[in-house]
Amino acid sequence: MKKTTAAALALTLGSGGAIADAGSQRGPLSESDMQAVSPALERYADNRLVSKLWKGTDLSPRDRSLITVAAVIARNQTILLPEQFELALDNGVTPAELSETITHLAFYAGWGNAVAATAVAKEVFAARGVRADQLPGAKEPLLPLDEKAEAARAARVDKSIGTAAPGLVRDTTDVLFRDLWLRPGLTPRDRSLITVSALIANGQDQQIPPHLNRAMDNGLTQEQASGALSHLAYYAGWPNAFSAAPVFKKVFEQRETK
Amino acid sequence: MKKTTAAALALTLGSGGAIADAGSQRGPLSESDMQAVSPALERYADNRLVSKLWKGTDLSPRDRSLITVAAVIARNQTILLPEQFELALDNGVTPAELSETITHLAFYAGWGNAVAATAVAKEVFAARGVRADQLPGAKEPLLPLDEKAEAARAARVDKSIGTAAPGLVRDTTDVLFRDLWLRPGLTPRDRSLITVSALIANGQDQQIPPHLNRAMDNGLTQEQASGALSHLAYYAGWPNAFSAAPVFKKVFEQRETK
Amino acid sequence: MKKTTAAALALTLGSGGAIADAGSQRGPLSESDMQAVSPALERYADNRLVSKLWKGTDLSPRDRSLITVAAVIARNQTILLPEQFELALDNGVTPAELSETITHLAFYAGWGNAVAATAVAKEVFAARGVRADQLPGAKEPLLPLDEKAEAARAARVDKSIGTAAPGLVRDTTDVLFRDLWLRPGLTPRDRSLITVSALIANGQDQQIPPHLNRAMDNGLTQEQASGALSHLAYYAGWPNAFSAAPVFKKVFEQRETK
Numbered sequence: 001m002k003k004t005t006a007a008a009l010a011l012t013l014g015s016g017g018a019i020a021d022a023g024s025q026r027g028p029l030s031e032s033d034m035q036a037v038s039p040a041l042e043r044y045a046d047n048r049l050v051s052k053l054w055k056g057t058d059l060s061p062r063d064r065s066l067i068t069v070a071a072v073i074a075r076n077q078t079i080l081l082p083e084q085f086e087l088a089l090d091n092g093v094t095p096a097e098l099s100e101t102i103t104h105l106a107f108y109a110g111w112g113n114a115v116a117a118t119a120v121a122k123e124v125f126a127a128r129g130v131r132a133d134q135l136p137g138a139k140e141p142l143l144p145l146d147e148k149a150e151a152a153r154a155a156r157v158d159k160s161i162g163t164a165a166p167g168l169v170r171d172t173t174d175v176l177f178r179d180l181w182l183r184p185g186l187t188p189r190d191r192s193l194i195t196v197s198a199l200i201a202n203g204q205d206q207q208i209p210p211h212l213n214r215a216m217d218n219g220l221t222q223e224q225a226s227g228a229l230s231h232l233a234y235y236a237g238w239p240n241a242f243s244a245a246p247v248f249k250k251v252f253e254q255r256e257t258k
Numbered sequence: 259m260k261k262t263t264a265a266a267l268a269l270t271l272g273s274g275g276a277i278a279d280a281g282s283q284r285g286p287l288s289e290s291d292m293q294a295v296s297p298a299l300e301r302y303a304d305n306r307l308v309s310k311l312w313k314g315t316d317l318s319p320r321d322r323s324l325i326t327v328a329a330v331i332a333r334n335q336t337i338l339l340p341e342q343f344e345l346a347l348d349n350g351v352t353p354a355e356l357s358e359t360i361t362h363l364a365f366y367a368g369w370g371n372a373v374a375a376t377a378v379a380k381e382v383f384a385a386r387g388v389r390a391d392q393l394p395g396a397k398e399p400l401l402p403l404d405e406k407a408e409a410a411r412a413a414r415v416d417k418s419i420g421t422a423a424p425g426l427v428r429d430t431t432d433v434l435f436r437d438l439w440l441r442p443g444l445t446p447r448d449r450s451l452i453t454v455s456a457l458i459a460n461g462q463d464q465q466i467p468p469h470l471n472r473a474m475d476n477g478l479t480q481e482q483a484s485g486a487l488s489h490l491a492y493y494a495g496w497p498n499a500f501s502a503a504p505v506f507k508k509v510f511e512q513r514e515t516k
Numbered sequence: 517m518k519k520t521t522a523a524a525l526a527l528t529l530g531s532g533g534a535i536a537d538a539g540s541q542r543g544p545l546s547e548s549d550m551q552a553v554s555p556a557l558e559r560y561a562d563n564r565l566v567s568k569l570w571k572g573t574d575l576s577p578r579d580r581s582l583i584t585v586a587a588v589i590a591r592n593q594t595i596l597l598p599e600q601f602e603l604a605l606d607n608g609v610t611p612a613e614l615s616e617t618i619t620h621l622a623f624y625a626g627w628g629n630a631v632a633a634t635a636v637a638k639e640v641f642a643a644r645g646v647r648a649d650q651l652p653g654a655k656e657p658l659l660p661l662d663e664k665a666e667a668a669r670a671a672r673v674d675k676s677i678g679t680a681a682p683g684l685v686r687d688t689t690d691v692l693f694r695d696l697w698l699r700p701g702l703t704p705r706d707r708s709l710i711t712v713s714a715l716i717a718n719g720q721d722q723q724i725p726p727h728l729n730r731a732m733d734n735g736l737t738q739e740q741a742s743g744a745l746s747h748l749a750y751y752a753g754w755p756n757a758f759s760a761a762p763v764f765k766k767v768f769e770q771r772e773t774k
Contacts, residue, residue: 025369026373027370027373027377028377029373029376029377029380033376033377033380034376035390035396036380036383036384036390037357037360037376037379037380037383037393038357038358038360038361038372038376038393038394039390039393039394039395039396040357040358040361040394040395040396040397040398040441040443041360041361041364041372041376042396043396043397044361044364044433048433049369056425058425072370074753075334075368075370076334076591076592076593077334077368077370077371077374079370079373079374079377080369080370080373099553099554099556100554100556102553102554102557103554103556103557103560106557106560107749107750107753107754108753108754108755109753110591110593110750110751110752110753110756111541111565111596111750111751112543112588112591112593112595112596112751113593113753114554114557115542115543115545115595115596116593116595118545118549118550118553118554118557119543119544119545119549119595121553122545122549122552122553125552125553126552132551132552132555135553135554135555136554136555136556137555137556138551138555138556138558138559139556139559140556160761160762160765161758161761161762161764161765163765163768164742164745164761164762164764164765164768165742165745165746165757165761165764165765166742166746167572167574167742167743167745167746167747168742168745168746168749168757168758168761171746171749172749172754175560175564176754183556185556198753198755199755202719202753202755203460203461203462203719204719204755204756204759206755206758206759207755207758207759226422226423226424226425226426227425229422229423229425229426230423230424230425230426230429231425233365233426233429233430234365234368234369235368235369235370236368237365237366237367237368237371237456237460238365238366238430238434239366239456239457239460239462239464239465240368240462241423241426242419242426242465243462243464243465245418245419245422245423245426246418246419246422248419248422248423249418249419249421249422249423252421252422283627284631285628285631285632285635286635287631287634287635287638291634291635291638292634293648294638294641294642294648295615295618295634295637295638295641295651296615296616296618296619296630296634296651296652297648297651297652297653297654298615298616298619298652298653298654298655298656298699298701299618299619299622299630299634300654301654301655302619302622302691306691307627314683316683330628333592333626333628334592335592335626335628335629335632337628337631337632337635338627338628338631461718461719461720484680484681484682484683484684485683487680487681487683487684488681488682488683488684488687489683491623491684491687491688492623492626492627493626493627493628494626495623495624495625495626495629495714495718496623496624496688496692497624497714497715497718497720497722497723498626498720499681499684500677500684500722500723501720501722501723503676503677503680503681503684504676504677504680506677506680506681507676507677507679507680507681510679510680
């Protein structure tokens with residue numbers, strides 16, 4: 001089948017290769033389902049998403065899958081979840097990384113989004129025979145913490161909102177930055193990439209700068225960040241991409257003049 | 259049946275007539291389903307939505323359906339989709355226009371929203387016997403383009419975000435303004451109306467001014483724009499309407515002093 | 517069963533007691549469902565949400581349920597609705613209050629959110645044998661209105677957006693402040709608490725100040741408001757809580773200097 005061939009090619013070429021499995025981008029619908037409502041939508045799926053967007057060279061197919069999965073979870077787009085999970089696994093996102101992505105987004109997109117994603121991933125993992133030993137453990141040895149940078153972050157947050165929400169400040173330190181962010185199941189760069197993607201997907205522009213800076217500090221290039229933003233226009237809608245774009249621009253400019 | 263009678267009356271009166279089919283506004287629930295949880299919600303459905311909101315004379319029933327459908331798709335409110343699609347068809351939105359609305363919102367609300375809407379519209383179209391030749395084609399002869407205005411728009415966007423997101427700028431031109439927006443399946447005025455409705459529905463106030471101006475340039479009156487905003491308070495929630503209102507006010511004032 | 521014991525304890529201790537039923541926080545998933553995708557998510561559900569968050573003493577279990585239900589309805593997180601409705605009833609939210617919460621959020625989160633919540637609550641109420649006479653009536657004798665304060669509110673809104681959206685201004689007075697807000701099924705303090713929770717859940721920061729002030733005027737303490745914000749980080753996602761926090765801080769500071 002087409003999918004298997006593409007997956008095989010991807011294996012041959014490695015995840016940096018331009019040959020990506022692009023899925024059908026129709027979720028659970030067939031070509032004729034879509035044409036029964038909108039032949040134009042079917043054309044866009046095929047001509048734009050499958051044939052162009054997913055073949056773009058500014059992002060690896062794996063990155064494209066990571067950010068799409070993040071957007072779809074963050075927006076609770078359950079109809080797209082099964083295909084995008086399959087596609088992510090075909091494009092080189094490991095089950096462990098997909099698991100960790102869902103866990104991470106429980107905190108960045110909301111608990112219910114992660115529960116809904118888990119219900120779908122369970123079926124996808126079962127169908128592929130993913131075993132327990134392929135998943136990140138409940139507790140893992142954590143990545144080393146940059147104590148100085150973390151202390152500075154915590155102080156900054158405490159100063160700005162500590163009196164208003166001490167519980168939030170405390171949990172941000174204990175649950176997020178001294179636990180979740182240090183879990184080894186995703187590289188810091190990938191963790192930042194899905195965080196920024198979720199922020200764009202939900203129009204949370206105000207929170208983008210620190211996370212985009214962190215992503216770039218952790219190795220995301222400007223070309224990749226820009227490619228992610230352009231990709232997400234399709235899944236988060238143009239208005240969310242257009243609101244995020246000036247924020248990206250400002251971050252890029254500030255990093256250049258540093 | 260009630261629905262058929264209302265549809266017949268609408269045909270007699272034309273889409274400008276005040277007699278609208280207003281549906282039940284309960285989605286798939288029955289009167290007694292709703293009363294088993296909230297007799298008050300049932301009262302509001304009947305007394306406020308069906309008997310007043312949908313009978314308001316500031317908007318035609320067709321406009322009211324177009325903006326409700328846009329809001330419900332934009333918010334991925336799948337439980338309301340079937341009734342609102344039926345109602346739209348009863349109120350004079352053609353299957354072709356509904357098809358094109360879904361296609362348009364793939365780009366303005368996100369791909370997954372359009373896929374979810376397509377899955378529902380497929381059933382509604384099948385039950386009504388909508389045929390392929392009633393739908394807009396995958397590719398249609400495009401409306402004439404105002405090259406000068408489009409060049410100005412493209413230059414403005416390129417200047418503001420071109421360095422940060424060249425791919426986004428390119429696709430905005432190629433996919434949206436030189437393709438989607440020129441498709442003849444919706445009048446420019448209707449296309450703008452559903453775009454503005456989707457922006458209100460998702461709280462994307464920042465993006466409203468250019469689209470509201472475009473809508474009014476294309477024939478949407480201030481009374482209709484204002485009526486759409488008031489109508490959408492019910493479907494997008496009061497907070498989204500209240501955040502959009504000052505933006506509308508500013509656009510109205512700027513147009514008056516021009 | 518665990519649930520019954522917890523409910524019995526809660527009855528013994530009163531709703532102010534620290535012993536709360538905290539549910540499983542897995543929605544419809546089982547422990548092993550969750551572990552098949554993410555053992556870490558299961559650990560967070562158990563160690564963080566069930567064992568810590570829901571046992572926090574800054575909010576009563578009943579308040580915690582009210583705000584969680586509000587957030588889950590406002591975000592249309594249907595997968596969490598059944599468990600959170602059950603939990604709310606176990607934690608001392610009466611069926612009448614849950615009914616009224618859904619009705620209220622029809623206007624603050626959007627009509628479709630309330631319809632989706634009604635479809636789920638219907639099943640929960642039926643399973644518990646909730647009778648019609650336990651629900652608030654379609655029309656109830658309204659709470660007394662502070663005519664002077666309401667006239668001031670109406671004048672303020674009319675001045676700021678009246679020319680742009682007269683229909684919205686009219687319905688805000690007639691449907692919301694002279695009807696919905698005066699229904700006796702929820703105390704004004706609880707009504708404000710769920711409103712603020714819905715605003716945080718959907719990132720509608722701009723609308724928070726008047727509603728947070730109203731909540732505190734109606735008896736919500738700063739500690740409770742702050743506790744609600746911290747709690748909601750888990751259900752609305754950290755970015756929404758972080759965007760709301762500076763708004764909360766400013767409101768708290770302005771009230772202190774008055």
